[in-house]
Amino acid sequence: MSSAISDFIRNRIRxxxxxxxxxxxxxxxxxxxxxxxLHIGHAKSICLNFGVAKEFGGKTYLRFDDTNPLKxxxxxxxxxxxxxxxxxxxxEDRLTFASDYxxxxxxxxxxxxxxxxxxxxxxxxxxxxxxRGTLTEPGSNSPYRERSVxxxxxxxxxxxxxEFEEGSRVLRAKIDMASPNLHLRDPVLYRIMHAKHHRTxxxxxxxxxxxxxHCICDALEGITHSLCTLEFEDNRPLYDWVLENVSINFxxxxxxxxxxxxxxxxxxxxxxxxxxxxxxxxxxxxxxxxTISGLRRRGVPPEAIRDxxxxxGVTKQVNLIETSLLDFCVRNALEDTSPRAMAVIxxxxxxxxxxxxxxxxxxxxxxxxxxxxxxxQLSFGKELFIERSDFLESASKKQRKLTLNGxxxxxxxxxxxxxxxxxxxxxxPTELKVKYVPESRSGQDTSGLKPRxxxxxxxxxxxxxxxxxxxxxxxxxxxxxxxxxxxxxxxTSKIEKDGLVEKVVIDEAWDRCQFERNGYFVRESDSxxxxxxxxxxxxxxxxxx
RNA sequence: UGCCCUGUAGUUCAAUGGCAGAACGCUUGGCUUUGAAUCAAGAGACGAUGGUUCGAAUCCAUCCAGGGCUACCA
Numbered sequence: 326m327s328s329a330i331s332d333f334i335r336n337r338i339r340x341x342x343x344x345x346x347x348x349x350x351x352x353x354x355x356x357x358x359x360x361x362x363l364h365i366g367h368a369k370s371i372c373l374n375f376g377v378a379k380e381f382g383g384k385t386y387l388r389f390d391d392t393n394p395l396k397x398x399x400x401x402x403x404x405x406x407x408x409x410x411x412x413x414x415x416x417e418d419r420l421t422f423a424s425d426y427x428x429x430x431x432x433x434x435x436x437x438x439x440x441x442x443x444x445x446x447x448x449x450x451x452x453x454x455x456x457r458g459t460l461t462e463p464g465s466n467s468p469y470r471e472r473s474v475x476x477x478x479x480x481x482x483x484x485x486x487x488e489f490e491e492g493s494r495v496l497r498a499k500i501d502m503a504s505p506n507l508h509l510r511d512p513v514l515y516r517i518m519h520a521k522h523h524r525t526x527x528x529x530x531x532x533x534x535x536x537x538x539h540c541i542c543d544a545l546e547g548i549t550h551s552l553c554t555l556e557f558e559d560n561r562p563l564y565d566w567v568l569e570n571v572s573i574n575f576x577x578x579x580x581x582x583x584x585x586x587x588x589x590x591x592x593x594x595x596x597x598x599x600x601x602x603x604x605x606x607x608x609x610x611x612x613x614x615x616t617i618s619g620l621r622r623r624g625v626p627p628e629a630i631r632d633x634x635x636x637x638g639v640t641k642q643v644n645l646i647e648t649s650l651l652d653f654c655v656r657n658a659l660e661d662t663s664p665r666a667m668a669v670i671x672x673x674x675x676x677x678x679x680x681x682x683x684x685x686x687x688x689x690x691x692x693x694x695x696x697x698x699x700x701x702q703l704s705f706g707k708e709l710f711i712e713r714s715d716f717l718e719s720a721s722k723k724q725r726k727l728t729l730n731g732x733x734x735x736x737x738x739x740x741x742x743x744x745x746x747x748x749x750x751x752x753x754p755t756e757l758k759v760k761y762v763p764e765s766r767s768g769q770d771t772s773g774l775k776p777r778x779x780x781x782x783x784x785x786x787x788x789x790x791x792x793x794x795x796x797x798x799x800x801x802x803x804x805x806x807x808x809x810x811x812x813x814x815x816x817t818s819k820i821e822k823d824g825l826v827e828k829v830v831i832d833e834a835w836d837r838c839q840f841e842r843n844g845y846f847v848r849e850s851d852s853x854x855x856x857x858x859x860x861x862x863x864x865x866x867x868x869x870x
Numbered sequence: 871u872g873c874c875c876u877g878u879a880g881u882u883c884a885a886u887g888g889c890a891g892a893a894c895g896c897u898u899g900g901c902u903u904u905g906a907a908u909c910a911a912g913a914g915a916c917g918a919u920g921g922u923u924c925g926a927a928u929c930c931a932u933c934c935a936g937g938g939c940u941a942c943c944a
Contacts, residue, residue: 331883331884332883332884336886356944357944358943358944360943360944390944392943392944393943393944395943396943396944449942450941450942453942454940454941457940458940459872459940460871460872460873460939460940461871461872461873461940462872462940463872464940491942492942494942495942497942504873505872505873505874506873506874506939507873507939507940508939510940513941513942515942516942517942518942532942534941534942534943534944535943535944536944539944555875555876555937555938556937556938556939556944557938557944558874558875558938558939559873559874559875559938559939560939560944561874562874581875583875583876583937588881636882636883636893636894637882637883638882638883638884639883640876640882640883641875641876642875642876642877642882642883642936642937643875643876643877643936643937643938644881644882644883645881645882646881646882646894647880647881647882647894647895649881649894649895650881650882650893650894650895652894653893653894653895654894656906656907660906660907661907665904667904693902693903693904693907694907694908723905724905725905734903735903736903736904737903738903740903767903768903770903776903778903778905779902779903779904779905780904781904839904839906841904841906842904842905842906843904844906865904865905865906865907866905866906866907867905867906
């Protein structure tokens with residue numbers, strides 16, 4: 326279906342393989358921090374890491390970067406695994422945790438101390454900040470910078486033994502307090518945290534920092550290409566420094582690519598958390614959220630997300646992808662495989678005044694081009710419903726509506742002519758009086774009539790009531806997160822309607838289908854046979870409406 | 871008054887010194903019992919200025935614009 330993907334990272338990998346820079350097959354990793362739920366931005370990274378490994382015959386680790394026990398939990402570890410699996414990727418036996426390497430990490434830290442490249446610093450966090458300098462001014466050396474190796478080793482071991490209070494001391498790399506790269510101004514390598522870790526329990530009271538941990542884990546796992554997002558560009562010299570100053574004989578290259586930006590969406594963990602905590606959305610799996618669990622509940626199939634990630638590409642450019650591309654991928658994935666049915670979301674009763682007797686049984690294909698999806702029964706009778714928006718007393722030629730004294734085809738049914746409209750005191754239509762054309766039966770039409778519009782409909786006898794949830798963008802600005810959240814939220818991002826759906830959809834418990842002319846829908850998780858609920862996954866593409 | 875990264879159609883990406891292409895979106899037309907799908911056509915871009923070169927989107931310089939970096943987070 327899709328031809329070989331090409332981007333600067335894949336080109337680099339191809340070159341590395343051709344030039345024997347990699348020994349054997351390539352190895353990548355997806356290294357989430359288990360402190361939140363995954364979103365479609367993570368999916369880009371997952372598709373990249375697992376994707377290139379698959380394409381080049383390599384392997385991928387799922388490695389949890391769990392170096393901060395205060396922010397992590399097993400709940401997130403579980404949900405992340407579920408999401409990665411749901412997206413269609415398999416780490417096989419390569420599930421690891423940074424905490425698996427705590428012992429080795431500690432050993433490497435002692436090496437740094439012994440070679441005089443790291444020291445124990447007694448400055449407080451505030452003092453370290455104050456002496457780090459600024460973007461334009463160099464920092465100043467810590468008064469503890471010249472401690473002897475023996476003293477540092479002793480102190481570090483006592484740190485590990487739990488003899489110091491949190492915040493009282495840290496282990497820092499001795500690099501350059503005047504470096505124009507702030508990350509090289511004697512970065513903290515270990516801090517004291519008397520906290521229980523979700524995997525190592527109370528074994529440790531000092532925990533390694535990201536910059537010290539990540540590069541070493543990459544090296545230990547033999548990661549041949551360490552792919553991360555752009556904001557780590559300035560960390561790369563530190564990544565390299567650690568690996569050069571520790572006795573490890575493998576040095577992965579860190580390669581950075583840009584995060585995914587999706588218009589009308591936020592990927593910031595901070596803002597997503599606010600949305601959930603303040604009740605702006607109904608949990609992390611709210612169908613309006615770009616979280617993997619939200620997309621799953623929305624009814625988006627994983628192949629649509631993979632296709633989307635492939636189409637979006639991988640570069641170092643800051644980007645803001647149009648939602649129309651995601652919509653396209655979703656429709657594309659659903660088009661051939663989704664059975665069709667009819668649902669009237671905002672019903673307007675229709676009385677067929679010239680109809681008498683029992684309902685007429687009709688047949689309709691579940692997919693006009695895919696006969697494998699089968700056929701279903703419809704019934705046509707005196708009591709029908711059409712979409713309220715499909716009736717206009719008078720309409721222009723371009724508007725495909727049923728008009729007063731006009732005709733329309735009821736899909737897979739008969740042609741009807743509207744002869745009268747009943748209105749309430751405010752002039753809104755409450756019922757249509759129509760005549761059907763008996764010789765216009767679908768497939769056996771001898772009427773010679775050529776109605777301009779074909780409408781979806783249901784008959785009262787063949788329909789059950791259902792709730793429909795229609796979603797719009799959660800935000801009403803293309804790039805939210807800049808100003809006040811309240812102003813940026815779209816007040817009509819979720820609309821619930823009470824309508825009617827063909828019985829067969831409920832009787833046979835269809836979970837995902839297209840309601841003709843209304844879009845693709847998925848049966849909600851809180852849906853029951855008594856009160857069915859459908860989420861609109863995506864509307865159909867449409868021109869004038 | 872620092873360091874790093876990035877500038878190609880509306881958007882996201884190709885083109886790796888040799889005719890600027892694609893996808894999505896948009897416009898128009900065909901088909902159609904879904905304003906869908908599908909088919910066909912079309913409009914639309916190298917941030918700027920210099921330089922190197924037979925030849926520059928590509929190399930160099932300067933400028934401009936956008937993003938990132940000042941956590942004992944990752």
